[in-house]
Amino acid sequence: MVAGAETVVMSLWKVNDDTTSQLMEAYFRNLLAGQGRASALKEAMRELRATQLHPHYWAPFIVVGRDEPLRALAK
Numbered sequence: 001m002v003a004g005a006e007t008v009v010m011s012l013w014k015v016n017d018d019t020t021s022q023l024m025e026a027y028f029r030n031l032l033a034g035q036g037r038a039s040a041l042k043e044a045m046r047e048l049r050a051t052q053l054h055p056h057y058w059a060p061f062i063v064v065g066r067d068e069p070l071r072a073l074a075k
Contacts, residue, residue, distance in 0.1 A: 024044075027041050029044075
């Protein structure tokens, strides 16, 4: 945030690389579909929860910052 990022997605504890990869793929897919940043993560967590029931795999992630959908950069 100090470096100028509008939004930061972070984990609250050490996470598994494989499940984090699945979560991030779903997160970016949701962002590209036009969802807001927090709702895109929430939906990605919901998708991961369908296959990984234990909260250890999907619950540590939070979004800090702006929630708006991504916007195209002006040329």
